[in-house]
Amino acid sequence: MSEVVRLYRFKGLLSSRAAISADELMTALEISRATLKRDIAKLRDQLHVPIVYNRELGGYQLERDQTASELPGLWFSQEEILSLVTIQHLLEQLEPGLLGAKLQPLQKRLAQLMDKHGLASQDVAKRIRIVHAGKRQVVAKSFELVAAATMAGKRLNIWHFNRQNGITTEREVSPQRLVHYRDNWYLDAWCHLRDDVRNFSIDAITQLEVLETKAKEVSTKAIDQALGNSYGIFNGAAQAWAKLKFTPERARWVAGETWHPMQETAFDADGSYVLSFPYADDRELIGDIMRYGADVQVLSPATLRSKVQKCFLEAAAKYV
Template sequence: MGRPSNCTAAAAPNSMPRPRNAEHRARPLHCSKIEPHAAMSEIDRLYRYKTLLSSRRAMAREDILSELEISPATFKRDLAKLRDRLNSPIVFDRDLGGYRLEKPDNATELPGFWFSQDEILALMTIQTMIVQLNPGLLGPKLQPLRKRLDDMLTHQGLDPQLLTQRVRAVHAGKRHLPLAAFEHVAKATFERKQVRIQHHNRMSGQTIERDISPQQLIHYRDNWYADAWCHLRKEVRSFSIDAIQNATVLDKDAKDIDLQAMRQQLDGGYGIFGGSPKDWAELRFSAARAGWVRHESWHPQQQGLLHPDGSYTLRLPYADERELMGDILRFGAEVEVLKPAALRHKVQAEIVRMAALYGR
């Protein structure tokens, strides 16, 4: 498949899944049913409390009612919501003669963000998937947020544990990720620093120490990669983070590469193998597989044609055929390489080798 493009389509057992974001329509913060415009009005009003009271020491109730154009009963309900659901209590200060914002001890606010029920559920889903992605990766760092989201859902009469039990990420081909190496590479990426790594090449068996300037992190097919400027080879390369045996963040500024130009260069190839395309592959899938393949994203520049007999032709560029050949062979006799001849011959030779192996 093409370099990660933040999307995937649902697939059959022999197909190739790609993540796709889903859109959800926000619902009101409370559980009762109200019109969408009313929900927005309430959210806007709750934001106004913070704006009004952050710019002054205290404000009289009459001034608040007048400014927000609300009744005393609505004001009372708003105070309860701000205190119990949004962790932003507004208290009456007798000395100041008005209401003011109070920040309780040992409590932190999600700065500037108040969420609807659907938004909280979306955040919980994302966090659950991140934790399942790599259990030790961000779990401890997200725990404070998890507790806050749990509390917010509980206040709305929902069971936060139910979501955790009902969301599952299934992995295939996931390699062990050394967390220390990942955290150091991620830190260097975000802080724009160089990092010294000892990287093991599984093809050659060599482990080479080199300094790199990481440009971006890629999560591709259940594994993490760093696209980085290699100061040893003087070029942009992709490093599998699970092959990094040791990593040390250096007190040196990273060499910055134009991200758009780099992505255009790397995304031209197929899969994790970047580079300028050397050819286009033309694959014809049987009608039995066409129903899935024609809905899948293999490459950003792919082209497809559905034939009257139900079969499907897929065209896509590639720079290195190794990963592409693996994906072709997964479909067995349900796919035929039409072009180019060089790729067809390589797939054919591999099939002959496989037949000899099983014909023993």
């Protein structure tokens, strides 16, 4: 195990026992006596963990009233530092400006660590590029309030704009989890107006307030049953199975994609790729099918096949 993991485990062992012998520590941590002495010295001298040896109990312990002390942390290897910086930069590119102010202290600390390990020349910004497609702007304050309520288990009163019918509805919801899907943020929540699980696009929340009322807790299983079996972001129990057939040329790409967790796949003799999966709402599905133009054919159900055909014919008519 890495040193940082071992030292945290060392601290945990000391906190969990009245006293623990050197032999027990070496066995639990799988280290030599020499490493044990170095670890104790580092914990005491560099990290200021109050370790003492109790002769009566025959083992090491933390000084009384110091069992709740925390390690100051953030001592990592070069690889771990670069990984942290990379993750931080990915978050920054994922949602520019959304958490910038909140991450500044972390950025400063990571920069200091990079300098210490001779990594100052590593310009992460030049090594990572995220391309956004169809990304909608989220108001930073709205995202922060939604995230805070979700983590704190508090209800929200929201005004949500329904793009399908153009109507804004006020409703009270119990946030369950945040979802980042296709470059946009959504909230899975229990809707007290509809008395059911619903999914809300955070950028479509025009106004909101965090309530002091405790949120209704919904099990992950129940949320997945309501939202996880449908296709894409739309909720609802699966109503039908879509069966699509892709050309051999397009199969080279689609065969490596996951369209649905429950999908079933097969190759025909000519190399065509057949993909089947359940869906509840066909709006997003039709758009995805049409992206492939002549490289895809809807085999079933007939209703979906008819809708896709109608969409293609209407699109073609605009170019006559």
